[in-house]
Amino acid sequence: MADVAIVSAGQSVFTRSCGESIRELAFEAFKEALEGLDITTGDIDASIICSAPEYDKQRSPAGLISEYLELTPKPSFYVETVCSSSSTGLRVAWSLVKSGLHKMVAVIGFQKMSELSSRDAAERMGRGADIIWESPFGLTMPAGYAMYAQAHMDKYGTTEEHLAKVRVKNSHYGATNPKATYRKELSLEDILNSEVITSPLKKFDCCANADGSSCIIVARGDVAKGITDKPIWIVGLGAATDTMTMAGRELLTGLKCAQEAARQAYKMARLKPQDIDVAEVHDCFTVSEILAYEDLGFAKPGEGVGLIEDKETYADGTIPVNVDGGLLSKGHPIGATGGSQIRTIVRQLRGEATEAQVKGAEIGLVHNIGGIGQYGNVTILRR
């Protein structure tokens, strides 16, 4: 069967409040993705629109956005796994192309969270957990990830300083990312002294709600080669779930859905963790990045903190991670995040990541988690 490649990737500036409608916001990413490509909207056979519902008033945005982007009458539909929606969209796009149904598919992720107050946004976010048995009792996203942090600290002796060092790194790279919401370098003290949100997580251990969009265009291999000199091949795809309820989880010192998704992706790509040159991981909280190091096999269980201590996940380390600033710096416009991670890896593998290029990167990995660890997606790309 035909191989499938990414031909282009775009994203909007991520910001706390974009001042645009969602169709205009989606256009920002679509425009960047189309720039420099010798194709028209008519060449795109289908579009997949990804977001988490209910942060803005519009329902069923696929029809709206496909009309605005002049993709009508091509099929368009909506795909969602909360924070990993656009990675799931990429997986579906891959299968639409691989199955022979389509030659070229656009995956457009967006989120406009600024319509809601922080309190209302947190309440909506809580509805992405179990609204009968858990979220009414206070299981917001920070609370869930605080439980992971507590469990990791308890079992492995991880400290608040270890967590803060993740943010130090990510703020360092975020400072040079022109599309990031936060572009200020933070010191260890800044982070450790920031207000407690849910112990042990403090303000700067948490990513922020944002407005933003992303767009990934995938195509059948032969078509991709006709469009770009630098196709980026989708070589590994993994997806798994864990229970929606935290009470149902067997593990709190890692995410089983991420471990399983990674296993699938490595198997499909016939690669090992050591083969990865650069990675984007879902650092919705600082602790999430530590868990990701271990879940992806970059470190053994409990040894993830060693990577950040030794600066091995900096751009010149053995396994550079989130050298675009991560969710912690970029902000987390839910449906757009996966696409933004993929865009970073595409730019790295093309040698176009001017802000923090990992030298000679050939193979990259994207780790994107949905909700409080109920959806795991791992994607491996190759130049």
Place this chain on the structure above:
Amino acid sequence: MADVAIVSAGQSVFTRSCGESIRELAFEAFKEALEGLDITTGDIDASIICSAPEYDKQRSPAGLISEYLELTPKPSFYVETVCSSSSTGLRVAWSLVKSGLHKMVAVIGFQKMSELSSRDAAERMGRGADIIWESPFGLTMPAGYAMYAQAHMDKYGTTEEHLAKVRVKNSHYGATNPKATYRKELSLEDILNSEVITSPLKKFDCCANADGSSCIIVARGDVAKGITDKPIWIVGLGAATDTMTMAGRELLTGLKCAQEAARQAYKMARLKPQDIDVAEVHDCFTVSEILAYEDLGFAKPGEGVGLIEDKETYADGTIPVNVDGGLLSKGHPIGATGGSQIRTIVRQLRGEATEAQVKGAEIGLVHNIGGIGQYGNVTILRR
């Protein structure tokens, strides 16, 4: 590449108020789909959860439902095109199997609309139209379809009596469907004398909100043959969009998205309208069924009313349509509707539609529309 077949189809009873949580509601359909199959939940490689968001408070139901149905840790995600969500889900499931990614996929559609008052439900439904330019000005679903009816009457001389005859037929068949919300036969007078909702549409020209679920299990051909003696083959898939805005439409006497989806499905199946033995069409309103006759090529433009006048769409006619009662009798639990239509065709092609079996049906068609005609899906199945 491997062919893809439906191995099983289930649905809950559709009702105005189910008194269950959405996970329990989803289980009803899943249970019927699994009955009599010699498989376990572990054999299902992925699940696709389909609904329209915001009728109940739970967000991201894929994780919740996959946990409840014991499908964890297999991947699960959410697909939406409002009223045609589960047909879109089937299309995605087909591609996941056809691409080689999975062997067996469950498509689970549901909607629980009874949590909201009718007024609130209508407001949420309006958010499935353009919330900046159209729905705030009164473009609810009945209003949009009333515009189609007016245009069809104006151009072709269609009358309110013609429309009512669709409901006479569908109520006739709905009366024998044990899963339908409405099981009472209605006379022409009942319908013509019912209260006006949006002229020319009266109460009995409109389908009703409902609670319900559906489940379709698809598998790779060789796997399907090992599970069932009666695999139902997916031979044609068509999907298209029209503009979200009614203002953007070029046609009001038919749905261009349905015409385009039908063209694709017939082409893929190498079949013509005359080859179809039985069809399920999206009769959200009586006029919608007349439009479908024409959009699917069962009648020429403007001649759809002839089919209902001559009773050609009754079970013993030349092209039986909605002989399970249609949305008008069954009710329309948005995300579950496409799956229910598919289930009816599966039962027809297996000769198991005891209430109103079309003799010797070999080829069936499902026409499922999303929103005010912005998403069109046509699926052709073969025994």
